[in-house]
Amino acid sequence: MRSATGDHDPGSAWTEVDEYLVQTLLPEDEVLELVVDENQAAGLPAIDVSPLQGSLLSLLVRMTGARRVLEIGTLGGFSTIHLARALPPGGRVVTCEYEPRHAEVARRNLDRARFSDVVDVRVGAALDTLPQLAAEGGDPFDLVFIDADKPNNPHYLEWALRLTRPGSVIVGDNVVRGGRVAEEASTDPAITGTRTFLEALGEDPRLEVTALQTVGAKGWDGFALALVR
Numbered sequence: 494m495r496s497a498t499g500d501h502d503p504g505s506a507w508t509e510v511d512e513y514l515v516q517t518l519l520p521e522d523e524v525l526e527l528v529v530d531e532n533q534a535a536g537l538p539a540i541d542v543s544p545l546q547g548s549l550l551s552l553l554v555r556m557t558g559a560r561r562v563l564e565i566g567t568l569g570g571f572s573t574i575h576l577a578r579a580l581p582p583g584g585r586v587v588t589c590e591y592e593p594r595h596a597e598v599a600r601r602n603l604d605r606a607r608f609s610d611v612v613d614v615r616v617g618a619a620l621d622t623l624p625q626l627a628a629e630g631g632d633p634f635d636l637v638f639i640d641a642d643k644p645n646n647p648h649y650l651e652w653a654l655r656l657t658r659p660g661s662v663i664v665g666d667n668v669v670r671g672g673r674v675a676e677e678a679s680t681d682p683a684i685t686g687t688r689t690f691l692e693a694l695g696e697d698p699r700l701e702v703t704a705l706q707t708v709g710a711k712g713w714d715g716f717a718l719a720l721v722r
């Protein structure tokens with residue numbers, strides 16, 4: 494793991510602090526522990542948000558009173574369950590996943606967590622699903638969580654803006670990428686996509702934005718947070 498300070502690898506300390514915070518702040522969560530086990534057993538990559546980050550997503554849903562949530566990037570449904578469990582009665586999550594196998598595991602996990610009626614898993618490339626959602630003409634989304642293929646983040650932002658309303662919140666994950674986001678000359682599509690995404694966030698007069706760096710069990714990364722004006 495790359496070091497924030499450059500002189501030693503603080504990864505294990507970050508993980509220790511994450512474990513301490515989880516133990517101190519979060520209740521036992523058998524449902525999500527099972528999801529992590531199921532994802533691992535199914536061979537899914539362990540690239541879901543951490544429990545503390547998932548709790549932040551839940552808090553954002555509750556704090557904003559979001560009823561309709563859009564997620565781009567389901568994986569096994571770990572973050573989806575955090576989003577779904579914070580909804581008021583009648584609330585809904587639509588989550589987009591490209592890999593049918595990931596979607597299948599997610600559906601199983603959501604079923605077990607009793608959220609199959611609350612979550613609509615749409616399988617396919619999100620850039621195909623998002624126009625379909627627009628064409629369906631449902632109510633705007635109150636919160637959008639962008640966490641899929643990073644090169645497409647600038648397009649996901651455009652769609653998020655089309656599918657939301659003033660007062661909606663947009664969260665973009667993994668915008669720091671071990672510090673590599675600051676590498677101006679990078680040709681890595683995940684970095685150039687993230688940089689274009691951040692630039693679009695910063696330039697768009699329809700948005701009030703920030704981004705925070707994070708460290709923890711998932712390494713050094715960060716998320717962008719935007720409010721649609």
Ligand SMILES: C[S@@+](CC[C@H](N)C(=O)[O-])C[C@H]1O[C@@H](n2cnc3c(N)ncnc32)[C@H](O)[C@@H]1O
Nearest residue numbers: 541542566568571572590591618619640641642
């Ligand atoms: C970082 S993982 C999502 C993690 C999940 N949000 C969580 O925290 O539990 C990214 C997911 O996006 C999916 N993905 C990649 N490209 C996609 C695309 N074009 N459209 C929709 N999903 C895509 C991947 O298959 C993967 O399951």
